[in-house]
Amino acid sequence: MMPTTAAVDKAPAKAPKSVLQDSQQIERAAALIRMGARMQVLESETDLSYERLLRLYKEVSGKSPSKGQLPFSTDWFLSWQENIHSSLFLNIYEYLSKSMDMDSIDILTKAYRLYSEQIVAAEVDPLLSFTRAWRLVKFVDANMLNMTQCSGCGGKFVTELYENPRQYVCGLCSPPARAGKCKGERTLMLH
Numbered sequence: 001m002m003p004t005t006a007a008v009d010k011a012p013a014k015a016p017k018s019v020l021q022d023s024q025q026i027e028r029a030a031a032l033i034r035m036g037a038r039m040q041v042l043e044s045e046t047d048l049s050y051e052r053l054l055r056l057y058k059e060v061s062g063k064s065p066s067k068g069q070l071p072f073s074t075d076w077f078l079s080w081q082e083n084i085h086s087s088l089f090l091n092i093y094e095y096l097s098k099s100m101d102m103d104s105i106d107i108l109t110k111a112y113r114l115y116s117e118q119i120v121a122a123e124v125d126p127l128l129s130f131t132r133a134w135r136l137v138k139f140v141d142a143n144m145l146n147m148t149q150c151s152g153c154g155g156k157f158v159t160e161l162y163e164n165p166r167q168y169v170c171g172l173c174s175p176p177a178r179a180g181k182c183k184g185e186r187t188l189m190l191h
């Protein structure tokens with residue numbers, strides 16, 4: 001349903017932030033810091049000032065945030081094991097997006113927790129950091145990456161936009177030649 005004009009008019013253009021809203025923002029930021037989110041994520045997902053976020057970061061994590069820009073390239077998500085981890089996460093994220101009415105950052109947080117649980121259960125290293133997971137969702141939102149169904153197993157995997165679904169074979173159905181050479185390295189299976 002479209003909001004009526006009256007309802008839109010009633011909402012003040014710039015309401016002062018309430019104490020409750022402010023504390024919700026702090027809670028959200030603290031939860032994100034605990035999950036390992038970097039400053040860029042916090043700045044993007046909360047209304048808090050950089051200075052407040054910095055103070056909060058030091059208080060919650062006990063250290064200064066790491067400097068430097070986030071990697072901008074989509075390549076990381078497309079390399080072999082990284083792609084399997086990214087795909088597992090994005091499948092969970094998309095499932096939750098369709099079934100829950102929540103803010104996208106809350107869905108992201110929930111999806112990341114579920115991803116972490118799967119990783120612990122599979123006894124593999126968590127390749128996908130929370131910040132990477134956030135980045136991945138941004139890339140998908142910006143139509144720089146999407147998911148393609150594998151022609152071999154039918155699973156959905158993170159791919160570039162122009163991937164041909166008739167020919168696409170995922171990294172599990174067709175692992176790279178070096179895969180067998182990593183002795184003792186456990187790989188993540190999606191199915």
Ligand SMILES: [Zn+2]
Nearest residue numbers: 150153170173
């Ligand atoms: Zn496959």
